[in-house]
Amino acid sequence: MLRINVTSNANQKKYMAMFQFLKKRMTPKKAQLNGHVFEKEVEMKPIRQGFGEGLLIAGENDERVVGLCADLLDSTKMNLFADKFPKRFIQVGVAEQNLASVASGMAAMGKIPFITSYAMFSPGRNWEQIRTTICYNDVPVKIAGSHAGVSVGPDGGTHQAIEDLAITRVIPNMVVISPCDAIEARKATIACAQTKEPTYLRLAREKTPIITTDDSPFEIGKAYAVFEDEKEDAIDVLVIATGALVHNAMLAAKEVSQGKKNALKVAVLNCHTIKPLDEDTIIAYAKRAGAIVTVEEHQVAGGLGGAVAELCARTHPMPIEFIGVHDEFGQSGTPEELIVHYKMDAPSIVETIRVAHKRSI
Amino acid sequence: MNGINRLSDEKIKSLALTANDIRQSIIEMLLEAKSGHTAGPLGMSDIFAYLYFHALQHDPKKPHWKNRDRVVLSNGHICPVLYATMAHAGYFPVEELMTLRKFGSILQGHPHREFLPALENSSGPLGSGLSQAVGMALAERIDAGRTSAKFFYCLTGDGELNEGQNWEAIMLGGKEKLHNLIVIVDRNNIQIDGYTEDVMPLDSLVRKFDAFNWHVQDIDGHNFEMIDEAVGKAQSVFDRPSVIIANTIPGKGVAEFERKPEWHGKPPNSKEAEMALRELQREREMINS
Numbered sequence: 194m195l196r197i198n199v200t201s202n203a204n205q206k207k208y209m210a211m212f213q214f215l216k217k218r219m220t221p222k223k224a225q226l227n228g229h230v231f232e233k234e235v236e237m238k239p240i241r242q243g244f245g246e247g248l249l250i251a252g253e254n255d256e257r258v259v260g261l262c263a264d265l266l267d268s269t270k271m272n273l274f275a276d277k278f279p280k281r282f283i284q285v286g287v288a289e290q291n292l293a294s295v296a297s298g299m300a301a302m303g304k305i306p307f308i309t310s311y312a313m314f315s316p317g318r319n320w321e322q323i324r325t326t327i328c329y330n331d332v333p334v335k336i337a338g339s340h341a342g343v344s345v346g347p348d349g350g351t352h353q354a355i356e357d358l359a360i361t362r363v364i365p366n367m368v369v370i371s372p373c374d375a376i377e378a379r380k381a382t383i384a385c386a387q388t389k390e391p392t393y394l395r396l397a398r399e400k401t402p403i404i405t406t407d408d409s410p411f412e413i414g415k416a417y418a419v420f421e422d423e424k425e426d427a428i429d430v431l432v433i434a435t436g437a438l439v440h441n442a443m444l445a446a447k448e449v450s451q452g453k454k455n456a457l458k459v460a461v462l463n464c465h466t467i468k469p470l471d472e473d474t475i476i477a478y479a480k481r482a483g484a485i486v487t488v489e490e491h492q493v494a495g496g497l498g499g500a501v502a503e504l505c506a507r508t509h510p511m512p513i514e515f516i517g518v519h520d521e522f523g524q525s526g527t528p529e530e531l532i533v534h535y536k537m538d539a540p541s542i543v544e545t546i547r548v549a550h551k552r553s554i
Numbered sequence: 555m556n557g558i559n560r561l562s563d564e565k566i567k568s569l570a571l572t573a574n575d576i577r578q579s580i581i582e583m584l585l586e587a588k589s590g591h592t593a594g595p596l597g598m599s600d601i602f603a604y605l606y607f608h609a610l611q612h613d614p615k616k617p618h619w620k621n622r623d624r625v626v627l628s629n630g631h632i633c634p635v636l637y638a639t640m641a642h643a644g645y646f647p648v649e650e651l652m653t654l655r656k657f658g659s660i661l662q663g664h665p666h667r668e669f670l671p672a673l674e675n676s677s678g679p680l681g682s683g684l685s686q687a688v689g690m691a692l693a694e695r696i697d698a699g700r701t702s703a704k705f706f707y708c709l710t711g712d713g714e715l716n717e718g719q720n721w722e723a724i725m726l727g728g729k730e731k732l733h734n735l736i737v738i739v740d741r742n743n744i745q746i747d748g749y750t751e752d753v754m755p756l757d758s759l760v761r762k763f764d765a766f767n768w769h770v771q772d773i774d775g776h777n778f779e780m781i782d783e784a785v786g787k788a789q790s791v792f793d794r795p796s797v798i799i800a801n802t803i804p805g806k807g808v809a810e811f812e813r814k815p816e817w818h819g820k821p822p823n824s825k826e827a828e829m830a831l832r833e834l835q836r837e838r839e840m841i842n843s
Contacts, residue, residue, distance in 0.1 A: 291726060
């Protein structure tokens with residue numbers, strides 16, 4: 194691990210130079226990431242805010258876009274759209290089942306409806322309505338589930354959706370996107386407004402680090418490296434992460450990449466689309482790696498980890514370790530406490546990377 | 555179409571014959587399919603004949619014509635009556651009816667739009683059709699405002715109203731004053747486990763809908779004049795959605811099947827089908843004379 198005691202100007206310069214070198218080498222140029230991504234003072238913004246801004250732009254781009262909300266207008270940031278386009282906004286009240294099916298009806302008439310609530314209630318409570326009236330009908334309803342993951346914090350386990358990727362991923366026709374930051378959420382929202390597929394957008398409540406920039410690539414179904422040594426072909430451990438935890442995965446990767454002893458060659462993929470999974474990219478990286486660690490703020494069953502395990506079992510069997518919630522419910526606490534408790538923090542990911550490496554093939 | 559132009563005797567006779575055709579087809583297709591629902595489809599044959607052969611603005615040859623009225627069937631299990639009506643109206647060949655519930659058929663056990671694109675919606679799981687019809691009417695409101703003369707007919711069962719989602723949709727329909735939404739409830743008093751008032755009492759449906767700010771009519775669902783008058787009135791309501799509670803006899807047209815909950819979810823065997831077709835044939839002769 195890189196530890197430099199910054200006591201003199203000379204040392205400070207040396208530190209900065211090494212830091213810049215490391216950052217440049219490890220964050221691929223084409224990812225065009227935020228230059229402050231490894232700094233303590235990295236900019237923070239809620240992913241749901243990016244959704245709200247994206248929906249406003251999508252609404253300006255296309256008048257077929259309509260918004261429906263189940264009494265959580267400000268919380269889900271649909272208020273930005275509703276204020277600008279009051280005639281294209283429908284308040285359905287606390288009725289998530291109706292929310293899903295009303296949107297289906299509007300889509301059948303040519304609209305592109307976005308529906309918002311907390312992920313626990315949509316797609317949680319209204320799963321069957323989403324399956325039958327949206328996906329079975331195959332209409333372009335976009336389901337934005339906010340407050341996903343344990344980082345909802347004090348509200349406790351009832352409000353922490355940690356099964357939403359699993360229950361949406363198994364429905365035919367559905368596309369599932371879990372953006373890593375507010376900028377990516379904005380891009381994902383604008384992009385999915387132009388597709389014909391039913392889509393689930395997973396959003397988080399808390400402010401989280403800005404990882405990407407306006408210039409970072411975003412294409413639905415395309416994973417890309419946010420951390421890798423482009424000069425090295427072999428990878429010790431491939432980390433595949435989704436959502437806000439991409440940041441912790443990057444911090445962990447940086448940590449294990451440093452130092453002379455025990456340094457590991459690690460690559461991190463930002464897998465923002467859970468379905469369709471970018472099988473080509475994942476397998477291309479997996480073939481260069483000895484083991485995989487998946488990272489998600491979700492049950493380890495059925496989400497990103499499940500999807501990657503299914504893919505590898507089918508095409509390229511190899512050891513996989515899973516960061517996520519292990520068959521438990523969430524609970525109250527600060528987001529930071531909960532992230533540590535469920536071992537999703539950077540030090541826990543470091544530990545898991547080392548465990549995975551020991552199991553390498 | 556509105557309530558002022560009453561149906562002619564000739565039209566009523568023609569609708570009765572069409573409903574009879576539909577009932578005969580229902581019996582034939584259920585016999586061939588060896589599974590499916592009998593009572594509901596027979597009970598709704600008159601309403602379906604009226605809608606597809608009189609009220610609807612539609613073109614079976616252009617099922618996706620933009621200005622068509624929409625029919626959303628919520629209780630998908632009565633689809634034999636929808637399929638038979640659509641076939642007789644010319645959406646697809648009547649011979650297709652014999653493929654009901656078979657592998658590869660356009661006529662899935664419960665309606666699926668992917669297999670039969672002329673459908674407005676897929677259905678089967680109860681309680682979501684009304685929400686979809688509300689959504690369609692809302693989309694039309696955005697595009698055409700309050701003057702739209704395009705109508706959205708949603709057909710629901712009575713037992714289906716046990717599902718809470720209906721009441722979420724009924725609240726929203728009332729709130730949004732969706733004037734071109736017309737819900738027809740098949741009030742046949744039976745559901746799978748028995749009579750509706752034993753399983754989960756619904757009465758008074760009139761007062762329930764009224765309390766949600768709907769225009770309510772309670773009619774005989776086998777009387778074409780009453781159906782016509784009710785639909786005409788519903789079309790002229792401008793400040794509320796409308797519900798027509800159509801009192802029907804489950805199994806209508808075949809005495810042996812009428813009013814019996816056990817006929818909710820089973821098909822006739824060949825002997826029963828033969829008897830039913832004979833009875834319907836006799837009814838046909840009576841209509842003609």
